[in-house]
Amino acid sequence: MQLSNRTIIVTGGTSGIGLAFALALLKRGNTVIVIGRNQATLDRVTSQHKGLIGLQGDVSSASSVREMAAFLRDNYPEASILFNSAGIMRAFELTEDHLDLEQSTAEVETNLNGTIWMTEALLPQLSQQDEAMIVTVSSGLSYVTSPLHPVYSATKAGVHMFTDALRIQLSNAGKNIHVMELVPPLVSETNLQSDAHSSGGRVPNMSLDTLVKHGIQGMERNKKRVVPGLSKFLRFAGKFFPDAISKSMVRG
Template structure:
């Protein structure tokens, strides 16, 4: 797909991968709208990136998205790209008696339900464009589970499955002018998804390198962009998923819960 002269909505566009993609795509001659939940952060981003537009909503709360399609149709009727990058990640001890129901569902609501909701709400607009694209950000942990991140791993596996199903429904409905891309990042410490992880961590990929890989994959209409160490995780998930997950668990549980569970 030609990555110029598009109108693009990016959820989670005020930080991390979403912001990195927003800034790169804007310099390529696209109109970028960043969607975020924090009004103060949106103001900061627009100050530093005056060519952006913004929409305030919390993808984990579908009721805040109900007016989005009408707003897009009124202000950006040529919107033809959606990138779902909003995401949160936490390590959780499942034996912790203080682990609340809200904590159990927070990542599901943001990472999975938020992605599904935005795609579903904007699908009618996207299929009307001459060419369109949906990019859903999953993770290398969609292929092999991290025992320290049980909810994150589950949500990203869900994003992977949903993205594949969405692509096939579009093809079956003869809307194959709407390209569906799954962007599969490895660890990208610069995103601060986890504040305890440094850029020296094993498997870390520079944000700029991830953006490069994403742009190339989108240009080539790849159905899936396994970036950096995510390539090895996908292969391990196909060849030896049980052994890989057990080995990862031995390392990561000690790292995140050094005193045991």
């Protein structure tokens, strides 16, 4: 897929993986719209990075997703790429006495529901393009769970399964929409890093620049999935010895 002169929507585009891809795609001569919850953060990011367009919205809210979809349809009907990058990661113990039920599923609302809702809401618009693409961001933890991040791992496994189903349905329907799953390992320079390091810092990082390089190449080649770095090992380990790997993540 040609990655220039396109209008691209990036959720979670004000930090981390989303912002890194937004900036890389902006440099290629695209119109890039970054979605974020906080207007002040959007204002700061778009001020620092001239050319980015900010759109305030919350992917974990169905009503907000509907409003964003309507706005994008009316103002950017030519949009042809959706990059689903919004996500949160938390380490917590399910055995805590005072675990807040709503907070325990916060990652489901953002990571999984947000990906599904944004995709579903924008499918009619993307289907009208001559060629379009949907990118989802899962994780190496979609193959092997991290006991320290129980809900995050579950949501990323859900994103992985949803992406495969989406790809098959769109192909069967004859839609010219490419679907790519980006499967990052632990990535340095993201706002997920501090929680991830609660595993003891024994997991090697991948730089954002390296991840973006792999991801952009995958998008250009219409790859079904991009599984770089440690994620390749986790994909293999998830098939043959998942319990041992998961237990190793909480050993001191």
